[in-house]
Amino acid sequence: MSDPIVAAYKSTPLKAQVERYSPVPLAPAPSVGRRLVLSFAPPLILGILIVAAYALIRADLPAHRQFLMPSAEGLWSQAFGIAAFRSELLMRALTTISIAITGLAVSIPVGIMLGIVMFRVYALEKAVFPYLVALQSIPIMAIIPLIQSALGFGFLPKVLIVALFTFFAIPTTLLLGLKSVDRNILELFKLQNASWWVMLRKAALPSAAPTLFAGLRISGSLAVIAAIVSELFFLSGKGGLGQLLMNAKIDFKYEQMYAALIVASALSITVYLSFNWLGNRLFAHWHESSDRQR
Amino acid sequence: MTGSPTVNAADIGARPHPPLPGGNAVVFEKVSMTFPDGTEALSDVDLAIGHGEFVSIVGPSGCGKSTLLRIASGLSSHSSGDVWVDRQQLGYTFQDATLLPWRRVQGNVELLMELRGYPAAKRREIAKEKIELVGLSGFEAHFPRRLSGGMRMRASLARSLALNPNVFMFDEPFGALDEITRERLNDEVIDLHCREGFTGIFVTHSIPEAVYMSSKVVVMSRRPGRIIDTLDIGFPFPRQPDLRYEPEFSKLCGAVSRALRHAIEA
Ligand SMILES: Nc1ncnc2c1ncn2[C@@H]1O[C@H](COP(=O)(O)OP(=O)(O)OP(=O)(O)O)[C@@H](O)[C@H]1O
Ligand SMILES: [Mg+2]
Secondary structure, three states: OOOHHHHHHHOOOHHHHHHHOOOOOOOOOOOHHHHHHHHHHHHHHHHHHHHHHHHHHHHHOOHHHHHHOOOHHHHHHHHHOOHHHHHHHHHHHHHHHHHHHHHHHHHHHHHHHHHHHHHHOHHHHHHHHHHHHHHHHOOHHHHHHHHHHHHOOOHHHHHHHHHHHHHOHHHHHHHHHHHOOOHHHHHHHHHOOOOHHHHHHHHHHHHHHHHHHHHHHHHHHHHHHHHHHHHOOOOOOOOOHHHHHHHHHHOOOHHHHHHHHHHHHHHHHHHHHHHHHHHHHHHOOOOOOOOOOO | OOOOOOOOHHHHOOOOOOOOHHHEEEEEEEEEEEOOOOOEEEEEEEEEEEOOOEEEEEOOOOOOHHHHHHHHHOOOOOOEEEEEEOOOOEEEEOOOOOOOOOOOHHHHHHHHHHHOOOOHHHHHHHHHHHHHHOOOOOOOOOOHHHOOHHHHHHHHHHHHHOOOOOEEEEEOOOOOOOHHHHHHHHHHHHHHHHHHOOEEEEEOOOHHHHHHHOOEEEEEOOOOEOEEEEEEOOOOOOOOHHHHHOHHHHHHHHHHHHHHHHHHHO
16 A cells, blocks of 8 residues: 555546446345245246136136136035045055155166266167167156056056156266266376276266256156056056046046146145255255356 | 475375486476377477476467376376376376365365375364465365355365475466466465475466476477477576566566567477
8 A cells, every 4th residue: 555656556547547447346135035025926926827817718618618627616615625535635645655756766776876887888878878768758658558467556566667757867967967077177086096986986976966966856856747647557456646536537526636636746846846955955055056146 | 395294105005206317306208299189299308307396388379288297297198208207296286276166175175185095184184284375274164166266276286285296287277367366376386386395397378477486497399399498597486576577587588488489480
């Protein structure tokens, strides 16, 4: 500050010019209330609009077709308002979610192992990848009867169907993440003569984790759908929401069908949000994309 | 090495290194490098760097400076010629800081020691010392994304210093920094060089930086890179920041600049 040259420099009218090009101050961070409004208001408004559109379309339907779109009162008096149905709904939701979670418990570890093996052995990646894509493009619905014939009507075939539905995203996203690990980081490890395992554990896997989580989110929300789809073909035994959907259709209980749909999508959203939450907890502090600042 | 907690070579499985020709830390003899695609990056490079020297390498872009460092560090192989490098405790910094984004500063500084199998207590002790040395105390718990570019580079330096390198290679480490930060880090590296006594090989595009930091400036030709000139820089260490404004300093910069121009035209 006391430097005479600097002092002389500062006293010239240049100062005003310099200031003109100084950085603009940053806008203050939005308050908590504002952030809450920003994150909840848009989906809430869209939701209200959708319900309004539903009501308008329903009002337009001829009376004998209105059963296709039950009203709120109908949903209550025919479905959610009935205690016995509520507990049935709960039991079936539990069945569905346990099928979904068991399926994920199969597909996630197997998928992760396959991803790592493909990363390690390039020839295997080349060999396996086309079949992964093929598996993804087979309409799994179409092979459900086959699975049924082979494995029967128990818990296992449903779990297998969920695993098949949710498998694809796991090895593919993991492999993508593993392959995009910073080359310089790998060289850093190489300079210390680190083994492949050490590189995998300390460099490639941590750096691939956020990408893998993007895959897990997709698989997670597919799992509930898969669990429901798996049951559309299994009408005997104590099933989950999928069976309820089919039974309700057969019995023309459209209110119950809608109730099952609502619970199913609530489950899907819950699974998606839990993976989202877990991913944010694990990666927000270091990964660029996981917490979006506004 | 001054006052650092020492680690027994036997503890971490390091082998004693046979002495290099002429007691040097790095020797290149007629080293050539041709990439598999036919790109000839280096041709007949002869280079000898004595223990405790600080040598800068300047040359046109794409002339093979990084290739030379990569061969010296053992990251790449060469096609012909002989290379001797004392690589027992090698320090290497890349053009960017190359920190692991999922590790805090502390974890990043400990990384290389972890890979070398240092015990945890020793790692913490050394990391604390090196973080202090580069002026990052108080930022141990920060993740790299919350550090400035200069601070990341310091963390990267601390990470390499933790192994107490006796040969330290820098591949254009400060190219992305603003001038003030760059000059400060120049001083810090020179200061560390004087205190820790490592041999430095420093690739840079900046002539003043090369002259300011080195005991010797090596000028390379266009690709395929050869060494076409070597200038000894006689200023004593440690260097004062105002050295940059001495007429003698400008004269040396001019000499390097002319050698470089010659390198580009040759
Ligand atoms: N893996 C590779 N395969 C083929 N050619 C390569 C490879 N790596 C580098 N080269 C070529 O070798 C030459 C020297 O590259 P190098 O990276 O050593 O240059 P450099 O002097 O470090 O340049 P800069 O100052 O721009 O960093 C360049 O022409 C480059 O295109
Ligand atoms: Mg380079």
